[in-house]
Amino acid sequence: MSKKKKIYYARTYRRIKIDMKMSILFTCLLMIPSLIVFILNIDTITQKLAQITTWVLSQVFPKESITVMNSEYSIFGTMQYVELPTTYPEFSTVCINLAICFGIYLIMELLKKTGKPIGIFLLYTVLVHVVNCVFFVFGGKEFPYTIGEYSDLYIKQQIGIWITFIVLASLVVGFMGRKAYGYKLLTFMGIMLYSMIFGAVRYIVFLFLLHEFSVLYMALLFFVIGPMFDFSYFVAIYAIFINKIIKEYDFGKRKGEWKWS
Amino acid sequence: MVVAIIKGYMVFNIILILIYVIRHFLFGINRMAGRQRLYYNDIYSSKMKSITVLIPMHNEEQVLSYVLDSLLECDYDRDRLEIIPINDNSSDRTKELLDEYHKKYEFIRPLHRDCPDRGKPVGLNDAMQIATGEIIIVFDADYRPAKDMLKQLASAFEDPEVGAVMGRVIPYNTNKNILTRLINLERSGGYQVDQQARYNLKTIPQYGGTVGGFRKDILLSTGGFNPLVLAEDTELTYRLYTSGWKVIYANSAECYEEAPETWTVRAKQIRRWARGHNQVLFRYFFKTLLTPHMNFREKLDGILLLFVYAVPFFMLLGQIASLVLFFLGEMNLFAGWWVLLFVATYCSFGNFAPFFEIGTALFLDGIMGEVFLLPLLLFNFYFYMWNISLGFLDAIADIVTKRKVKWAKTARFTEKKKV
Numbered sequence: 001m002s003k004k005k006k007i008y009y010a011r012t013y014r015r016i017k018i019d020m021k022m023s024i025l026f027t028c029l030l031m032i033p034s035l036i037v038f039i040l041n042i043d044t045i046t047q048k049l050a051q052i053t054t055w056v057l058s059q060v061f062p063k064e065s066i067t068v069m070n071s072e073y074s075i076f077g078t079m080q081y082v083e084l085p086t087t088y089p090e091f092s093t094v095c096i097n098l099a100i101c102f103g104i105y106l107i108m109e110l111l112k113k114t115g116k117p118i119g120i121f122l123l124y125t126v127l128v129h130v131v132n133c134v135f136f137v138f139g140g141k142e143f144p145y146t147i148g149e150y151s152d153l154y155i156k157q158q159i160g161i162w163i164t165f166i167v168l169a170s171l172v173v174g175f176m177g178r179k180a181y182g183y184k185l186l187t188f189m190g191i192m193l194y195s196m197i198f199g200a201v202r203y204i205v206f207l208f209l210l211h212e213f214s215v216l217y218m219a220l221l222f223f224v225i226g227p228m229f230d231f232s233y234f235v236a237i238y239a240i241f242i243n244k245i246i247k248e249y250d251f252g253k254r255k256g257e258w259k260w261s
Numbered sequence: 262m263v264v265a266i267i268k269g270y271m272v273f274n275i276i277l278i279l280i281y282v283i284r285h286f287l288f289g290i291n292r293m294a295g296r297q298r299l300y301y302n303d304i305y306s307s308k309m310k311s312i313t314v315l316i317p318m319h320n321e322e323q324v325l326s327y328v329l330d331s332l333l334e335c336d337y338d339r340d341r342l343e344i345i346p347i348n349d350n351s352s353d354r355t356k357e358l359l360d361e362y363h364k365k366y367e368f369i370r371p372l373h374r375d376c377p378d379r380g381k382p383v384g385l386n387d388a389m390q391i392a393t394g395e396i397i398i399v400f401d402a403d404y405r406p407a408k409d410m411l412k413q414l415a416s417a418f419e420d421p422e423v424g425a426v427m428g429r430v431i432p433y434n435t436n437k438n439i440l441t442r443l444i445n446l447e448r449s450g451g452y453q454v455d456q457q458a459r460y461n462l463k464t465i466p467q468y469g470g471t472v473g474g475f476r477k478d479i480l481l482s483t484g485g486f487n488p489l490v491l492a493e494d495t496e497l498t499y500r501l502y503t504s505g506w507k508v509i510y511a512n513s514a515e516c517y518e519e520a521p522e523t524w525t526v527r528a529k530q531i532r533r534w535a536r537g538h539n540q541v542l543f544r545y546f547f548k549t550l551l552t553p554h555m556n557f558r559e560k561l562d563g564i565l566l567l568f569v570y571a572v573p574f575f576m577l578l579g580q581i582a583s584l585v586l587f588f589l590g591e592m593n594l595f596a597g598w599w600v601l602l603f604v605a606t607y608c609s610f611g612n613f614a615p616f617f618e619i620g621t622a623l624f625l626d627g628i629m630g631e632v633f634l635l636p637l638l639l640f641n642f643y644f645y646m647w648n649i650s651l652g653f654l655d656a657i658a659d660i661v662t663k664r665k666v667k668w669a670k671t672a673r674f675t676e677k678k679k680v
Contacts, residue, residue, distance in 0.1 A: 011453075011625060011626050011627060012512050012513040012515075013297040013299060013512065013513070014625060015292070015293060015294055015295065015296075015297055015625070016293060016294055017294065018293075018294040020294070115524060115525055115528050116524045116644070117524065117640035117641055117643060117644035118640055120640075120643045120644050120647050121639075121640050121643045121644075124643055128584065131584065131588065132588075135588060144588070144589065144590025145590065153592060171286065172617045172620075175289075175290055175293070175294070176293070176617075176620070176621070176624070177624075219584070219587060219588070222587065223583075223584065223587070228639060228642075229639075231639070232636045232639050233636070235616045235635045235636045235638070235639075236633075236635070236636040238616065238617070238620065238635070239620070239632045239633050239634075239635045239636065240633075242620040242623065242624060242632045243629055243630070243632050243633065245624055246623065246624050246627060246628070246629050246632070247629060249624065249627070250627040250629070260297075261296055261297040261299060
């Protein structure tokens with residue numbers, strides 16, 4: 001009879017003892033100052049973002065007039081965004097896009113991929129883009145956004161993402177595991193830093209695409225490669241944190257901290 | 262006016278989903294750091310309860326020997342045990358195989374059903390009529406109960422308040438592909454954290470239709486399972502609570518199941534669950550609100566649990582509403598705040614358990630590595646939202662047309678046991 005090399009702790013009712021007051025305090029210390037600093041500096045942050053974006057885009061489009069605009073955003077005060085001349089799609093481009101969407105749908109049907117998660121995600125993407133295309137077939141002049149207005153929307157959306165991330169990241173790391181404050185802080189910083197960098201890069205890329213290839217792709221960029229992708233890397237960084245915590249508690253120095261009710 | 266309604270709907274959606282996020286967050290904290298409510302593991306009775314194990318089967322020749330052999334290994338007094346495999350209109354060798362078992366073991370008494378009304382609820386109803394045990398334990402045919410499973414499940418019924426008990430389900434084919442791995446994450450979050458936290462907090466642990474049991478007399482006195490309801494398990498949970506009984510969760514009673522290995526099978530399963538669960542929502546919403554047998558906490562959680570399979574449909578409408586607002590040029594107000602909708606959706610319904618709940622479960626289960634799959638739930642979110650919404654619409658169509666539901670079995674993937 002083979003013998004077990006290792007006997008694992010019974011998982012059924014195990015738990016850890018956390019200092020609830022310290023966890024709440026740590027969460028608040030992570031969340032509240034970050035929120036205050038962020039909200040008080042929205043103008044500065046968006047100004048820097050706009051400056052970087054303007055600089056990058058002026059290298060790509062040296063002849064275009066690229067300006068930084070101000071806008072009021074409810075209680076958050078002033079925020080800044082980049083204004084670019086709007087490029088509208090040619091009718092032939094709209095038709096080609098519609099044909100491509102139809103082609104993607106047909107291929108997925110033929111490959112029987114429409115019922116799979118990636119297929120459903122792609123169908124959603126295609127649907128959003130088709131609606132945008134149809135809008136330009138029948139009422140292109142009525143399209144409600146210029147690149148400047150989209151840019152304004154994007155910054156507002158990004159502010160929403162950053163505020164949500166500060167709150168959510170503080171909560172999900174703040175109560176996980178006993179102490180481990182270093183890991184928690186690192187995870188929080190990692191999420192926010194990645195979000196800042198990714199948000200900025202995406203802003204530049206989106207404005208480039210909209211100006212270069214027209215506002216036909218606006219809804220696609222806004223709905224499909226929007227907040228959902230931010231949450232993917234949020235969860236990915238959180239997963240690294242959890243894996244580290246699991247290692248600490250099952251194989252590391254914290255393995256003696258398990259309680260059984 | 263229309264824009265105002267859509268905006269109002271968006272606000273409703275955001276609030277609703279935030280409530281679920283808070284609920285699951287509290288579950289996670291409670292399970293990780295709260296005092297755990299133990300199951301009745303230490304109860305030993307000199308006279309075991311007489312039990313009947315029912316195993317609904319439809320063309321289960323591939324898997325039936327696994328579940329029966331596992332049950333034969335179970336530690337339970339043979340004179341207090343009866344096993345009734347319900348052969349429900351099988352066209353494969355299920356009947357012959359079951360008869361062979363019957364020849365070897367007298368207490369395995371197959372019920373062969375050969376009639377047009379196929380389905381789990383009617384099959385269980387017929388089997389309960391001939392069952393001799395006072396407690397009914399149910400397993401699906403693809404399950405593999407552990408040796409102490411029957412003893413564990415039966416011991417809860419020493420408590421006269423307990424109407425049903427539910428054990429923990431763990432997939433055994435987790436390494437098969439990405440789908441089975443993701444289902445394993447869901448199951449971990451759903452049982453290790455969600456069910457146990459609900460048990461800790463004395464809200465509504467749910468009887469799941471398999472790896473669980475109930476008192477036969479309650480079911481028979483209330484007319485048996487309703488064949489018009491696909492989620493007979495959820496229906497039983499609410500029937501018991503609204504009549505003053507309790508459902509108990511046994512986290513220690515671990516049983517292994519076969520997780521679906523293809524997305525097509527999973528989609529059908531999820532759609533069926535959503536349809537059944539929403540049928541129960543329509544039948545029990547007011548009963549749950551008005552019953553004198555449930556306290557405020559149970560009612561609150563009971564209502565939230567009832568809506569679990571309706572919320573993805575609300576979210577789908579939310580996505581459509583946000584598209585409409587976008588093309589009407591009315592997105593300005595929501596540009597920052599609709600993010601909350603996404604946070605909440607991803608947290609709550611990217612899967613059956615939010616990512617932080619699954620993270621907590623994997624931490625408690627001590628499962629390293631698998632946690633890196635969490636970001637893939639992004640794609641599952643659309644998959645579930647779509648299929649659950651279809652199930653929700655099915656349930657509405659059931660109510661409107663009063664059509665008879667048809668039971669569909671989940672396809673099996675295990676290779677037949679070699680004798």
